[in-house]
Amino acid sequence: PGDGSGSAPGEGTGPPAPERVLFPPTFSVSEIKNKQRRHFMFLRWKQQQRKEKLALKKKRRKEREALGDKAPPKAIPKTIENQRVYDETTVDPNDEEVAFDEATDEFAPYFNRLTVPKILITTSDRPRGRTVRFCEQLATVIPNSHVYYRRGLALKRIIPQCIARDFTDLIVINEDRKIPNGLVLSHLPDGPTAHFRMSSVRLRKEIKRKGKEPTEHVPEVILNNFTTRLGHSIGRMFAALFPHDPQFIGRQVATFHNQRDYIFFRFHRYIFKSEKKVGIQELGPRFTLKLRSLQKGTFDSKFGEYEWIHKRREMDTNRRKFHL
Amino acid sequence: SPQVVWSMLGNRQFCSYKMTTKTQNFCRNEYNLTGLCNRSSCPLANSQYATIREEKGRCYLYMKTIERAAFPRRLWERVLLSKNYEKALEEIDENLIYWPRFIRHKCKQRFTKITQYLIRIRKLTLKRQRKLVPLRRKIERRENRREEKALIAAQLDNAIEKELLERLKQDTYGDIYNFPIHAFDKALQQQDAESESESDAEREDEDDEDVDKREFVEAEDSELSDFEDMDKLETSSEEEQEEEVEAEKKGSHSKSKGKTPLKGPARRKRPYIEIEYEEETEPSTKTKAA
Numbered sequence: 001p002g003d004g005s006g007s008a009p010g011e012g013t014g015p016p017a018p019e020r021v022l023f024p025p026t027f028s029v030s031e032i033k034n035k036q037r038r039h040f041m042f043l044r045w046k047q048q049q050r051k052e053k054l055a056l057k058k059k060r061r062k063e064r065e066a067l068g069d070k071a072p073p074k075a076i077p078k079t080i081e082n083q084r085v086y087d088e089t090t091v092d093p094n095d096e097e098v099a100f101d102e103a104t105d106e107f108a109p110y111f112n113r114l115t116v117p118k119i120l121i122t123t124s125d126r127p128r129g130r131t132v133r134f135c136e137q138l139a140t141v142i143p144n145s146h147v148y149y150r151r152g153l154a155l156k157r158i159i160p161q162c163i164a165r166d167f168t169d170l171i172v173i174n175e176d177r178k179i180p181n182g183l184v185l186s187h188l189p190d191g192p193t194a195h196f197r198m199s200s201v202r203l204r205k206e207i208k209r210k211g212k213e214p215t216e217h218v219p220e221v222i223l224n225n226f227t228t229r230l231g232h233s234i235g236r237m238f239a240a241l242f243p244h245d246p247q248f249i250g251r252q253v254a255t256f257h258n259q260r261d262y263i264f265f266r267f268h269r270y271i272f273k274s275e276k277k278v279g280i281q282e283l284g285p286r287f288t289l290k291l292r293s294l295q296k297g298t299f300d301s302k303f304g305e306y307e308w309i310h311k312r313r314e315m316d317t318n319r320r321k322f323h324l
Numbered sequence: 325s326p327q328v329v330w331s332m333l334g335n336r337q338f339c340s341y342k343m344t345t346k347t348q349n350f351c352r353n354e355y356n357l358t359g360l361c362n363r364s365s366c367p368l369a370n371s372q373y374a375t376i377r378e379e380k381g382r383c384y385l386y387m388k389t390i391e392r393a394a395f396p397r398r399l400w401e402r403v404l405l406s407k408n409y410e411k412a413l414e415e416i417d418e419n420l421i422y423w424p425r426f427i428r429h430k431c432k433q434r435f436t437k438i439t440q441y442l443i444r445i446r447k448l449t450l451k452r453q454r455k456l457v458p459l460r461r462k463i464e465r466r467e468n469r470r471e472e473k474a475l476i477a478a479q480l481d482n483a484i485e486k487e488l489l490e491r492l493k494q495d496t497y498g499d500i501y502n503f504p505i506h507a508f509d510k511a512l513q514q515q516d517a518e519s520e521s522e523s524d525a526e527r528e529d530e531d532d533e534d535v536d537k538r539e540f541v542e543a544e545d546s547e548l549s550d551f552e553d554m555d556k557l558e559t560s561s562e563e564e565q566e567e568e569v570e571a572e573k574k575g576s577h578s579k580s581k582g583k584t585p586l587k588g589p590a591r592r593k594r595p596y597i598e599i600e601y602e603e604e605t606e607p608s609t610k611t612k613a614a
Contacts, residue, residue, distance in 0.1 A: 080477065125454075154452055199471060222487050248497050253488065259478035262471050266480060270488055272501055278488050280481060288471055312463070 080260065085321040089229040098229065102236070106191040110168070110240045117241055119145035119169045120162055125152055128178040130203070135173060137204055137285045141254065141267050142241055143218050145171075155299050163188055169241055170299075173198070183289060185237060186299050192307065193299045194237060196263075196289040203285055211269055211281045217250020218243050219267070225258040230308055231324040234263075234291060252283075261322045263289040291324060330369035334361070339368075355386060355400065357430045364426055374420055374427050376405075376434045383412065383438055385419055385431070409439060 029045055032038040064071045076082070091098050102108070109115045119142055121135050127149070139145045150158075155172065162170055167188050174182030180201055186193040204213075221242050226235035238256045251271060257264045267284030295304040308323075315323065333339040341353040342361050349361035357375045358365040367373050371390040376383055385403040392399050403419055405412040413432060420428045492501065 152451075197467075199468070220491075222484060224483055224487065248500055253484065255480070255484050255487075257478055257480055257483060260470065260474040262474045264475065264478060264480060266484070268484060270484075272488075272492065275492065276489070278485050278492075280484055280488075288475075290467070290471075316463075316466075 080320060083320050085318065087228050087321070087323070090227050091229055091232050098232070102232070105233075105236075106187055106189075107236045107240050110244070111236075113244055115168055117144060117168045117243055118166060119171060119241060120167045121145055121147045121171045121173070122150045122158075123173045123180075124175050125150060127173075127175050130178055130201075131173060131175045131180045133203055134180055134201060134285060138171075138173075140214050141219070141284050143216070143243055159186075159188070159298050172299075180287075184299060185241075187237060187240060188298065190297060192233065192237065193295040193297070193304070194234060194291060195293045195295075197292055199288050199290070201285065201287045204283065207282055207284075207286065209281070211283045214252055214267065214269075214283050215250055217247040217252060218245065219250065219252035219254045220246040220248070222253055222255040222257075224255065226256075226324060228324060230291075230294070231258060234294070234324065253280075254284075258324050261290060261324050263291070263324070265289065326369050326371050330363055330366065333368060334363060334366065341368075355388075357427065357434060365430070372423065372427075374423065374431055376416075376431050376438060378438050378442065381442055382407075383435060385416055387419065405435070 029038060029042045032041060102111075110117065121139055121142075123131050123135060127135070135147045139147050150172075159170070170184075170186040170188055172184040172186075173180045174184065176182075181198055183196040183198045184193065185196070219242065221239055223235045223239060226232055235256070235258075242254065252267070252269050255264070255266045255268065257266070264286070265288070266282060266286050268280040268282050270278050270280045272278050291308075292310050293306055294308040295306050297304055315321070333342075339361075341351050341356075343350040343352055350359060351361040351366060353367050354377070355367040355373070355375050356365055357367075357373070363369065367375070367388070371388070371393055373388045375386045377386055378384070383405045385405055387401045387403070388399055389401075392401075403415070405415050412435065416431055416435065417428070420431065491497065
């Protein structure tokens with residue numbers, strides 16, 4: 001609390017507070033038993049704190065102005081992104097090892113334009129209306145994708161059939177209590193499988209100020225903020241969903257933006273109003289993903305080899321450490 | 325004697341295995357054959373009794389006789405039944421050979437029911453089983469909160485716009501859009517003649533076009549010798565002008581389908597200016613006419 005000798009606590013609510021309230025040094029607001037008086041004293045204490053803070057700010061600003069040019073530069077405010085714990089697997093753009101890895105991993109045929117993506121979208125058993133509609137909208141967003149219903153089929157048996165019919169990716173949307181809440185993305189010919197937790201799914205009709213339906217043009221893809229090695233592989237997984245050559249006439253863009261381990265998906269139509277200004281309009285569904293696990297082979301819950309699992313006790317404790 | 329036992333437990337006094345509901349009485353005794361509280365199905369009130377019970381997928385026949393009534397430890401005699409359904413029925417028959425019809429019948433019925441549910445269990449375990457994972461409320465709340473904060477920190481619209489402008493600068497779109505960059509602007513101000521590529525239905529920068537395509541055509545158009553040629557010329561020039569106007573209008577329409585309906589009428593002003601300028605190709609037709 002304050003400084004100097006004080007007025008007696010419990011002045012009462014009647015007389016207005018004096019300009020500079022002085023509290024005795026050993027006085028603490030929480031020691032007053034009477035709630036009303038305690039509240040009143042607390043408010044006064046708060047006001048005094050605020051005044052002191054304001055005075056400090058003014059003083060600092062005067063000092064800055066007094067120094068003029070010689071003033072030290074303004075301090076950068078700390079954000080979580082600033083304070084992020086440095087991840088040792090952050091990819092350096094010039095890293096040869098990473099480049100070599102990426103040239104030889106499972107997505108190499110896609111990035112060398114040998115394969116055209118063909119995607120199968122399905123759900124868990126007995127999907128409810130919301131999930132079904134979401135699947136349909138997702139199918140319009142991702143070109144060359146097909147929705148099939150899973151009528152009680154086992155994933156392990158679907159996968160060889162998909163490979164036989166030339167599908168490159170499999171998306172399974174898991175549903176709980178009538179809303180989709182999980183996504184399993186599996187690159188098919190023996191590729192990695194990623195399991196995400198999906199949240200805040202908005203269908204097209206729930207988006208405000210939306211445009212018309214997405215057309216058949218191949219959209220562009222934006223992948224933001226995938227910095228670590230793990231983030232890189234996930235980013236490549238997402239990129240492999242879309243055909244390689246976007247049709248710029250369509251002016252559509254699908255964005256996967258990673259922020260603090262949450263991947264936000266948005267689908268927009270853009271238009272360049274001038275060279276410095278672009279307008280975007282959201283069409284299409286939106287959702288957020290959080291990576292739960294990444295497996296090396298195709299979907300296999302029992303015998304799969306996990307490359308990365310989210311371990312809650314270890315990874316959630318530190319608020320400045322992110323993995324993607 | 326069993327009659328006394330029944331008159332006590334069944335009707336008047338308390339039986340701890342008895343459960344009463346509005347319509348029926350049930351018996352919770354594990355050796356009970358039917359599950360109901362009756363005179364004939366009470367294991368306590370019958371000195372000769374038999375049941376079927378299953379343990380770990382195997383069915384046993386339990387029997388109780390009067391001779392062993394004094395030895396509670398040896399009271400229930402257990403017989404393992406074969407896994408084969410018909411054989412097991414025969415075994416029940418041969419074990420309960422001179423027993424009352426009711427008990428034999430009920431035993432076989434119970435055995436049938438038990439085998440049916442065992443088959444169902446085995447079938448279900450072969451199918452995929454849904455694993456129920458409980459949600460932890462605190463964790464859900466924490467993750468939702470962090471997601472909201474991440475969304476605010478992400479500033480998605482700005483990030484996307486920035487990325488798109490970056491791509492425009494790095495020329496990934498090629499020749500579709502033609503915006504003058506600052507150096508361009510300065511060059512134009514110094515009146516460098518630069519021709520920019522046209523696109524199909526994309527918008528063109530009107531200012532540049534005005535500067536570039538501005539041509540002052542002399543008054544020779546009115547001095548044509550042949551009237552026919554003049555007519556053709558006029559109509560062709562009108563057509564060209566109309567086409568151009570339509571192209572402009574189309575351009576403005578395609579642009580305004582998205583976000584900016586306001587720009588539609590505002591854009592209309594431009595085409596008016598265009599009409600006043602003649603096309604380049606006119607001199608060539610003129611020379612033909614001449």
